[in-house]
Amino acid sequence: MTSVSHTTHAISINPNDGEQIGAYPYETEAALEAALSRAAAGFSVWKRKSLAERVELVTVLASVLREQAIDMARMATQEMGKPATQARGEIEKCAQLCEWYAENGPAMLAPEPTQVPGGKARIEYRPLGPVLAVMPWNFPYWQVLRGAVPTLLAGNTYVLKHAPNIMGCAYLLRDALQQAGFPDGVFEVINVTPDGVSKAIADDRIAAVTLTGSVRAGIAIGSQAGAALKKCVLELGGSDPFIVLNDANLDEAVKAAVIGRYQNTGQVCAAAKRLIVEQGVVEEFTRRFVEQTRQLVVGDPSQNATYIGPMARFDLRDELDGQVQATLSEGATLLLGGSKAEGAGNFYLPTVLGDVTDRMTSFRQELFGPVASIITARDAQHALELANDSEFGLTATIYTQDVARAEQLTEQLETGGVFINGYSASDPRVTFGGVKKSGFGRELSHFGVREFCNAQTVWLDRN
Known part of the structure; x- marks a missing residue:
């Protein structure tokens, strides 16, 4: 394959032999605009789906992941060098995640009624909107789905900006969700430069941001999300x-x-x-x-x-x-x-x-x-x-x-x-996240479902 510039393309290099195996052109501003428009339009449709309908698609996704496991694992091995047995194990773990959330997620999103002085109240968990996810290469599928599945189950849509060296994995993941039957715009993949990420964060259609990456990336993304007054979850480094x-x-x-x-x-x-x-x-x-x-x-x-x-x-x-x-x-x-x-x-x-x-x-x-x-x-x-x-x-x-x-x-x-x-x-049964410079916010368990929800309080008969 002819070598192309890292400034114009996301480059995939097989670390086992140093050979270039993929080159994906970065998207134009028009393409980014189209992706964000699809995510916003998809949210209008997705949030109106019943929870049972969303659960059904998450369940189907588990089956699709298992059907595509060999190809998806092979891509991870080629793009980031993950040992084959560990790559297949990652896909199976993702399938089990889908099944667990399909079974347990609805209870986490159920209204919480309570008595208050002079009446009744309940807490409802409402989706926020399109969530921008900036994800790393080390677990090409698990890092994405452990955040995406509970986020989607809650009624949000998901815009994935994956690491540039594993865009083949990113597109296979997108294909899996499409094959599972998720509507258009519910799971978008954008291949953009850091400047494109900044534009997406600032865009009013993006409701929240999540990042798994380095401390340096966390400072940059967290600062931009804060400037835009948007909720963010940061899972950063560790020693x-x-x-x-x-x-x-x-x-x-x-x-x-x-x-x-x-x-x-x-x-x-x-x-x-x-x-x-x-x-x-x-x-x-x-x-x-x-x-x-x-x-x-x-x-x-x-x-x-x-x-x-x-x-x-x-x-x-x-x-x-x-x-x-x-x-x-x-x-x-x-x-x-x-x-x-x-x-x-x-x-x-x-x-x-x-x-x-x-x-x-x-x-x-x-x-x-x-x-x-x-x-x-x-x-x-x-x-x-x-x-x-x-x-x-x-x-x-x-x-x-x-x-x-x-x-x-x-x-x-x-x-x-x-x-x-x-x-x-x-x-998925327990939370994952850190403190200090390892970040803030939590993934997995009921925390992962509710991180990108509007916890809306509804008062009844307050006299």
Whole structure:
């Protein structure tokens, strides 16, 4: 394929071999105008559909996703290097999300009656309108649908601006919703530059904005949404602590830490990035962790045996390597990996950094790739202090056999989620989101349904 400019096209490059596989021209102002008009017109139709009708289409979408799973998973593998088994698992997780919301969503949107002095009242959940969603590449389908499904179920329409390196995934997702029978304008995909995003945010037809991305992107999008007086939800970066106390079951803790750090090639906002281990077990934990990390299969992401594929973008691999080299120069010990892999692919060797302190780069910054940092804590209180010593606050993990103590520590952790004896995950039954520079607002559960609703109070017979 002939190479084209990144300034005029969204470019898709296969990170496994560096070959360009797609080029999608950015849309003109006229095309953006048409998309926003369709979303607004679609909202007028969609909000008048009964909740039962919306539930039916969400249920059909689950079936369509399963029917298209092979093609959709293959596209994710080609565009961002997601290992094949993990890509298929992502599609199935999306299908299960649809089914869960179809079953449980209606109760979350039901009117809430109450008695008030002198009469009755109820709270009704009304849709806001078209919601602009700026989404990342690391989970091409899950990141979108975990927000889109509850948003659509509530009666809003959804305008997706996906990451430019995975526009093939974006269009497959749009096709899936069309095949499921969603009306025109209910789910729009716009392929625009940052300037186009700014125009969309400022447009009166966009009612609210949601972003999953970097802190820098969150500051930009949040500022623009605020200037336009529009509700926004921001799910940003993370440098999540994974605390291992002296009494932890090391077999379970090490296994969870390896999965929690290296799944999706370490490109997860809520990955276990800072492994904070109490000094009584740090030596044994480190030995086992390095040993198990060494056994991970790195290679062609289309092969089922592969656990770690290439990183999605070449510029991010360069940034990651710079952070690793900076940490080593600051006094950390290289226990495994520590460099780019040779060859055309965008691979970074699974890396373990030991003797990391709270002043080093890999502790202070988010490392978005297959790199783990091991930090020694003097005791449980010190581990807690290290965990909170971050500008981020997405999730945290605690491994200990004393669950009561873990519960006490949980109360003091400055994060949106805590996992006791289990690694970070997301599930529609519970909320997902962060505090501090990890953002604000929540996705999933009933919070995800109501984030983009007008909670309208209706008073009756107030005398």
